[in-house]
Amino acid sequence: MRFSKMFIPTLREAPADAEAISHILMLRAGYVRQLASGLYIFLPLGWRVLDKIDAILKEEMEAIEAQEISMPILHPAEIWQQTGRWDIIGGEMFRLKDRNERDFCLGMTHEEIMTWLASREIRSYRDLPQVWFQIQTKLRDEARPKSGVLRTREFIMKDSYSFDADEEGLDRNYQLHADAYHRIFNRCGLRFMQVESDPGMMGGGYSHEFMAPSPAGEDQVALCPGCGYSANVELALSIPHKTEDREWQTEEVHTPEKRTIHEVTTFLKLSPEFFIKSVLVISDNGPVLALVRGDQEVHEKKLAKVIGQHRPAQKVEVKEILGVEAGFIGPMGHQNLRIVGDTCLQEGTYVSGANKQHYHVKGIKAERDFTAEWHDIHIAKQGEACTKCGAGLNVERVIEIGNIFKLGTKYSEALKAVFLDEHGNEKPIIMGSYGIGPARIAAAAIEQNNDKDGIIWPRSIAPFNVELIPLNMNDKATVETAEKLYHELKKNYIEVLMDDRDERAGVKFKDADLIGIPVQIIIGEKNLREGLVEIKDRKTKEAVRVKVEEVIEKTRALMTS
């Protein structure tokens, strides 16, 4: 392509409402434009990148014998009603009616529709397994779109679905996808990791997420440098460092108006790890008291795994249920109250609220003074010990770039997607679903590969292989050489963008660095007089001067290095 003909609206200044590096650079380098909150236009360069990623996705999906299909994004409500998700999912689903007042929604994902198809077409175990995938638009009315293309309301997703006759088949397809995902993200040049994750509203029991480390990420994962344990902090297990065990006598302490952990620790001159934080929540089955150590926080999702959906209690509810004001609650002496305590509280001696206005109690021990159901319900923090090997965990911020779920029979049962096994028994198909967000791969690649001048694309997903930069378009020899190289590169299947604009050298260099094509071939008058051009690596900024005749060969070498 010729730069002069291609729509590449680069920006000298970053638009004020962009924050994430990938967002700023995608806008500045002319890859995307925003239409509205959470809606992005992919410009020619941006679309080329997505094309590159899609090509890799298709290759690797086909390598595990997944078959590409394409499904509508407009879905009749009935199918979503049959699985219950029409009602479970709230404002996140775009809903609409057709001219006959029939309910529809825009697809947030395609479990329902894929399963519907399977239910109609699959009869026998002989039809299984099947793996179907598509690269298709999804729509979700996100509560808060953010960070450019990282969280949008309309986005493209590679989603695949496996259909198996038995658990072994599901395990195999799950593993095939995990392996394919590793190849995909490696090929896309990303640093990433696979972590255990919470299946959330997908249902089913088992899932992993693929995470690309980046400060722009929304998720956090805990990683063990010792044994390789890795999990989303939503479920990562960790052992907080032990507290020094103080042999306090049990005694009430007057703590007037000291309600928060901070206030009480300051007042008693004790660090927070000597306290028990008692939090009252209201679950579907009534109030539950959750206990964590004073230096810890309750993780809502971990708690939800134990007690189901819940919400924090209001101040008045605390007083009604416990008979004492929030701030002075403790775990002792409650009847008919479910108490869930973080495992680390089983050891040690603590201070907690005395269930008495303006008093705390010092010298409390688990099992002697109170009891609870013990679960890991605290948020894993940097430096806490791995439950498997004891090494200190690292907590890192990450972008979720893919996920894999074992769905089991949740959708097949609801939609009656059944088959007859070899004994003639009717059984629900066992399913898995597997997603990857191409735009997130692109954003993560930028987040992980940029410098002060702009993007540095991994070679595999760059919009072009090389950018050809004739510096002076008014110099006849320069232009002739540029044209010659341009055609030669194309003839050799090297994708080339030639900056044939009549711009000053500085502008071309700045734009080239911003756009981030990994190899630059620079044609300047002085070098050309010696029959030389420069080949420059975008990443290292190192340039070598080579003979014009050797350009193809040297470029090849750089492209594959």
Next chain:
RNA sequence: CGGGGCGUAGCGCAGUCCGGUAGCGCACACGGUUCGGGACCGUGGGGUCGAAGGUUCAAAUCCUUUCGCCCCGACCA
């Protein structure tokens, strides 16, 4: 949904407190000089100040309502 911020030329911003001619830089167009890291000089075009209503002789500026966008949190197949 809670909290915060912002809407003035294509982009980045000033002007708003204290009402009185709508400005600056970049970009754009034209002429000239320049030409290996976002050139310089000159000339010029471009704005219903997010929208609606109100106060006032007079509103970008004050009041009310509303819409949009960003950030933090909640939420998140």
